[in-house]
Amino acid sequence: MKCEPFIKILGGITAVKGVQAAGVACGIKKAGLDLALIASTPPAATAGVFTTNHVKAAPVLLCKRKLHMGRLSALVANSGNANACTGRQGEEDARAMARITAEALRIPEDEVYVASTGVIGQPLDMEKVAWGIRHAASLLRPDGGPDAARAIMTTDAFPKEAAVAYEHGGKRVTVGGMAKGAGMIRPRMATMLAFLATDASVEKNPLQEALRHSVDHSFNLITVDGDTSTNDTVILFANGVSGTAPLKSGEDMERFQMALNHVTMTLARAIVSDGEGATKLVEVRVEGARTPEEARQVAFSVANSLLVKTAFFGEDPNWGRVMAAIGASGVELRPEAIDIYFDEVKIVERGVGLGREQELEAARVMRGRVFRLEIHLGQGRASAQVLTTDLNYDYVKINASYRS
């Protein structure tokens, strides 16, 4: 596949033509922006990927239902309260958020998507929310993306935005988005939200397919199905404002996919970098597995091992823990075929350590903020990679006191 380089652009979701946004403070959180509104004119084809958790927050259930129609005019999201485990009242509140937004923007209620993130199990203060929505509606602007990105933050240390553009038949197509999430231990039960937009013209079904593929190669590298929060939501909408013909398949679609992947991968890396208290960003790469599934299994076993992650923090190339985590993955393997590297430094050959000098070299690699742990299983040609972080005091501190 040939393709021109992307025109990388700064900015996020409002870099996309036809998209406006706003972020306001309405008092759900003790301080700071806590309600985001994003609007598309004209209404956009919509795709979504949601948590696989069996306990789903009210707004997730609502969005899933709306997706059957697949048309979006606006998206409203609050932080500070997840509206999860809130029973019937929670469902009514999520619907009310859509209704109030629809009234404020004079659009059909069906075309309003809703997301929430924050504390579980407390009812939303709908008076504050209603005021916030109306206020945000009055502030919608073509450069409001950064405020909206800030308004969906919870334990995030920084807002997360990304956008890229490319030329397609003389038209400029943009893909942009924002995300929140800061999971030291993969986002696990810390909610991940991502809102993505494009001015390409893509119909609902190919759009859904592109989103699923992109999520698998970005956000799902930092989390795994069945281990997600009650609120995880990724929404992508395409409003066609760029003026291109509808993208269907072949090279056109591949180029769009690449642009989308670039945005989702950038946001995913930002989430991991913002891992609660993280001091290291580590790419765990597994090579030489029999199948991609087995490669993934080994990569996740290592990336999620608390003993490996505390060793990252301690800058200790404790490859014994890596070997133990590989062995604990459940994948059938021969220890005596395994090689392990930190960046370019080989530290284990055929299952046995290469000695003190190599360990000192590896320790030097680990002093960096970003490095790669590479594992060669010597069984086949499949590979996988996962992003992870260290585990340190700050993770405990942030999460022991999150509600207080």
Add this chain to the structure above:
Amino acid sequence: MKCEPFIKILGGITAVKGVQAAGVACGIKKAGLDLALIASTPPAATAGVFTTNHVKAAPVLLCKRKLHMGRLSALVANSGNANACTGRQGEEDARAMARITAEALRIPEDEVYVASTGVIGQPLDMEKVAWGIRHAASLLRPDGGPDAARAIMTTDAFPKEAAVAYEHGGKRVTVGGMAKGAGMIRPRMATMLAFLATDASVEKNPLQEALRHSVDHSFNLITVDGDTSTNDTVILFANGVSGTAPLKSGEDMERFQMALNHVTMTLARAIVSDGEGATKLVEVRVEGARTPEEARQVAFSVANSLLVKTAFFGEDPNWGRVMAAIGASGVELRPEAIDIYFDEVKIVERGVGLGREQELEAARVMRGRVFRLEIHLGQGRASAQVLTTDLNYDYVKINASYRS
């Protein structure tokens, strides 16, 4: 089943008739006892359960082979070095440990079992080990259990011993043992060793069956298959010195099983209590599941959730995280059927929080060192329980600097 109460006795493995032990310091660790020797006269029928990790330490591979014959005269174990990922040299060293012990005690090499725990990937200093074994052989005593229990410790804060006795046909039968392990996050990759002895007369096959059952209801409540260290080893031997007829099945065997379970459960609780840096011991109990397997799945999902465990440390009855962990277990369930308790305090009813006052009550419960988190799924009659701990600063501290 009727049965007399146990005669609970203090002590550990050397409370069992015919068993002697010793613990010595031979310099594998920087300080402290680091080599344990346990001997049985006469040779005993032997059962064993070993790690399911695909990376197995040399002594584990050796013991598994010996188990086919199933006769034990002695067991030698060192701490400070796991003899794992040590290649061919490691296998030779494990065999040498058995050979040196056999020579020192003038017993067949086949009847010597070997275990190691400590750092992975470094060759054993066999000069020190050989000296240690000979020294320990000269110190074997009928009250040497406590020294041996101390000699197998690594990050353990205290040694772990247990023993019970009961009357059987006018004879006194004793079951005793020792363990090491301190896993805040289930023992995971921190090695768990348990050496158990009885003076009952039980043949190899029923002994193995009893051990498997007992491990499933004790050590496997704090760990799970496929997520174990390279060295996990549980060995049980029965030397018949009590003079009872061989136990086969029925009530005799049930009583023995109960005594064995009591010892293994006591040791398992001690391991969790000694969770690296743990300040809380929490029993996670799941009721009302459709199957025992699903109950276990939910219990482990909650007991291993880092967000739940940090909330234990923060004494925060953050039931939203508990709901999220239940939902993330992969078990199909209806959130609106779930009740949650801390000890007797109901905090969630039908999936919804019961409010501030109940949370304050639950927070009071969590201030204790030991409490129960009970989850009713409302789907069936199966239940499961798992022991876990909080996650706090000390865990990170201990594990970030373990090797240095």
